[in-house]
Amino acid sequence: MAIATKGQTGLTGNTAVAYAMKQINPDVFPAYPITPSTAIVEDFAGFVADGAVTSELITVESEHSAMSACIGASAAGARVMTATSAQGLALMWEMLYIASGMRLPIVIANVNRALSAPINIHCDHSDSMGARDSGWIQLYSETVQEAYDNMFMAMRIAEDTNVLLPAMVCFDGFITSHAIENITLVEDADAREFIGQYKPGHSLLNVDNPATYGAMTLQDTYITFKHQQSQAIARAKGVAASVGAEFGKKFGRAYGLFEGYRLEDAEEVIVILNSAAGTTKVAVDELRKQGKKAGVLRPRLFRPFPFEEIAKALSGAKAIACLDRVDSMSGFGGPLFNEVRSALYELDKRPKVMSRIYGLGGRDYKVKDALEVYAELEKTAASGKVETLQKYITL
Amino acid sequence: MEKDDKGRMPAGGIIPRGGTANEYSTGGWRKLRPVLDSARCTNCLICWVMCPDSAVISRDGKMIGFDMEHCKGCGVCAVECPDKVKAIKMEEEAD
Structure with a gap:
C-alpha cells in the first residue's frame, strides 16, 4: 500500500x-x-x-x-x-x-x-x-x-x-x-x-x-x-x-526492468536511456494524437541486460531505433543498439532495427529530433527496409 | 556462503579462514635443493633465523633438516651458514 x-x-x-x-x-x-x-x-x-x-x-x-x-x-x-x-x-x-x-x-x-x-x-x-x-x-x-x-x-x-x-x-x-x-x-x-x-x-x-x-x-x-x-x-x-x-x-512508485511508454500496440519504437526518454515521450504523445503507433522503451537495468524481457516487449514492433548517447567507436553503432538488436535475434519475426547516435557532450536532443527518427521509422515500417542502418543525429 | 557447482569455492575468491598458507605446498617451485652435512653443522641456527619460508626445522636447539614441502631452494641458508662451517650445499633438484 x-x-x-x-x-x-x-x-x-x-x-x-x-x-x-x-x-x-x-x-x-x-x-x-x-x-x-x-x-x-x-x-x-x-x-x-x-x-x-x-x-x-x-x-x-x-x-x-x-x-x-x-x-x-x-x-x-x-x-x-x-x-x-x-x-x-x-x-x-x-x-x-x-x-x-x-x-x-x-x-x-x-x-x-x-x-x-x-x-x-x-x-x-x-x-x-x-x-x-x-x-x-x-x-x-x-x-x-x-x-x-x-x-x-x-x-x-x-x-x-x-x-x-x-x-x-x-x-x-x-x-x-x-x-x-x-x-x-x-x-x-x-x-x-x-x-x-x-x-x-x-x-x-x-x-x-x-x-x-x-x-x-x-x-x-x-x-x-x-x-x-x-x-x-x-x-x-x-x-x-x-x-x-x-x-x-x-x-507507491513501482519500477520494472525497463519502462514501456505507449508500447503495447506500438509499431515504431525508440529505445533510449535516461532523461532523453522524457523528450521522446512528448514526441510519442504528439504522434499518437495523429493516430500513429509510436512508443518508447526505456531500459532501467542495463547490467545485467534483460534480453528476454526486452525482446518480448519489442516483438510486436515493426521498426525500432536504438538511440545511444555514446559511440562504441566500433563502426557499428552504440551499445544499446548492439544489445537490443542482438536480443531480438531470437525472435521468429524480427523487427527492423537502426542505430542513431545523439546528444554527445551534452548536445540538445529535442522533440523535433525524436519526431524525425519516428518519421524514418514509419518509412521503414511501411517498406520493410532500413534505408540508413546507422548515423549521427542532433549534429 | 555461495559455493560453485562442485560445492567448494567461496564467492569472490575469499579464503574464509586464517593460517592456510601452510597448506600451500611451494616445494615444487624448487630448482636447487639444500643438503645438510650434519657432521659439519654447529647448530648455530643462523639458517633457521634467515630462512624466508621458515623451512629450516629445529628441535631442542638443534638443526634437524629442511621442510621440503615449503623450501623454495633460494639458497639463503647455504650462504648464511658461517664460512668456517659451510654445512649446507645447494644441489640441482634434477640430479
Missing part, C-alpha cells in the same frame, strides 16, 4: 541523491568530487560535518584511491557509497573490476558526463557505458525522482545474498543532476526499513575469524570464480525485478 504523500520537495538530482545517501547513512564514504557530481559530495560532506550521518568521510587523492578505499572498507564489512563522473569513473577502472570480482556490494552514483577528449563536462553516456563490462550492476534513471529511488533499490540489489555485486546508479549530468524537480521523499524510518541492516558474510576486521581477500587464483580456480560472478549478475535481474516491485508496494 502506498504511504500518504507528505508533500513534495524541489531538489536537484545531485541534492536528491545526496539526501538518499544521508538516509542510507553508509559506514564509509570515500570522496573525490568531480563535475557534474560534485554537489553530491559537497552535500554529503555537509551531512557529515553537521552530524546528520555517522559515516566516515575519507577524502582521497584521486578516484582510483576513492574506489580503492571503497573496496578496502567494503572488505572490512562496511556499507560503502561514493559518487563520480566521466574521468573519475575512468580513473576507477582497474578498481571497478576488483570490486565486482571480490563481490563487494558498493553503491556509487555516476552522474553521466562525456569522456575527454575533447574535454567536455556535459552529459553523455560514454563514462558508464565504458564500464558496462566491469561486472557492476547498472541502473539508469530518467528523472530526479527515479535517481533518488534507484539509490535505495541499488543498495538492496547489491547486498542481496544471491547477488553480492557492486552497483552504479546513472543519471544525466546537468540535465538531471542540476535541474530542480519536485519529488516525493521517503521517510527516514521507511528508508532504513527498506534497505535493512547490512550483514557481511566476512569481514577483514573480524579478528576472531580472519579471512583473506584478493588471493591469487590461477588456471585451477580463476574461471570458477568468474563463473560464479557471471551467475550472480544474471540472478541480479530477478532480484532487481522483485526489489522494484517491493519498492512500488511500499512507496
Whole structure:
C-alpha cells in the first residue's frame, strides 16, 4: 500500500541523491568530487560535518584511491557509497573490476558526463557505458525522482545474498543532476526499513575469524570464480525485478526492468536511456494524437541486460531505433543498439532495427529530433527496409 | 556462503579462514635443493633465523633438516651458514 504523500520537495538530482545517501547513512564514504557530481559530495560532506550521518568521510587523492578505499572498507564489512563522473569513473577502472570480482556490494552514483577528449563536462553516456563490462550492476534513471529511488533499490540489489555485486546508479549530468524537480521523499524510518541492516558474510576486521581477500587464483580456480560472478549478475535481474516491485508496494512508485511508454500496440519504437526518454515521450504523445503507433522503451537495468524481457516487449514492433548517447567507436553503432538488436535475434519475426547516435557532450536532443527518427521509422515500417542502418543525429 | 557447482569455492575468491598458507605446498617451485652435512653443522641456527619460508626445522636447539614441502631452494641458508662451517650445499633438484 502506498504511504500518504507528505508533500513534495524541489531538489536537484545531485541534492536528491545526496539526501538518499544521508538516509542510507553508509559506514564509509570515500570522496573525490568531480563535475557534474560534485554537489553530491559537497552535500554529503555537509551531512557529515553537521552530524546528520555517522559515516566516515575519507577524502582521497584521486578516484582510483576513492574506489580503492571503497573496496578496502567494503572488505572490512562496511556499507560503502561514493559518487563520480566521466574521468573519475575512468580513473576507477582497474578498481571497478576488483570490486565486482571480490563481490563487494558498493553503491556509487555516476552522474553521466562525456569522456575527454575533447574535454567536455556535459552529459553523455560514454563514462558508464565504458564500464558496462566491469561486472557492476547498472541502473539508469530518467528523472530526479527515479535517481533518488534507484539509490535505495541499488543498495538492496547489491547486498542481496544471491547477488553480492557492486552497483552504479546513472543519471544525466546537468540535465538531471542540476535541474530542480519536485519529488516525493521517503521517510527516514521507511528508508532504513527498506534497505535493512547490512550483514557481511566476512569481514577483514573480524579478528576472531580472519579471512583473506584478493588471493591469487590461477588456471585451477580463476574461471570458477568468474563463473560464479557471471551467475550472480544474471540472478541480479530477478532480484532487481522483485526489489522494484517491493519498492512500488511500499512507496507507491513501482519500477520494472525497463519502462514501456505507449508500447503495447506500438509499431515504431525508440529505445533510449535516461532523461532523453522524457523528450521522446512528448514526441510519442504528439504522434499518437495523429493516430500513429509510436512508443518508447526505456531500459532501467542495463547490467545485467534483460534480453528476454526486452525482446518480448519489442516483438510486436515493426521498426525500432536504438538511440545511444555514446559511440562504441566500433563502426557499428552504440551499445544499446548492439544489445537490443542482438536480443531480438531470437525472435521468429524480427523487427527492423537502426542505430542513431545523439546528444554527445551534452548536445540538445529535442522533440523535433525524436519526431524525425519516428518519421524514418514509419518509412521503414511501411517498406520493410532500413534505408540508413546507422548515423549521427542532433549534429 | 555461495559455493560453485562442485560445492567448494567461496564467492569472490575469499579464503574464509586464517593460517592456510601452510597448506600451500611451494616445494615444487624448487630448482636447487639444500643438503645438510650434519657432521659439519654447529647448530648455530643462523639458517633457521634467515630462512624466508621458515623451512629450516629445529628441535631442542638443534638443526634437524629442511621442510621440503615449503623450501623454495633460494639458497639463503647455504650462504648464511658461517664460512668456517659451510654445512649446507645447494644441489640441482634434477640430479
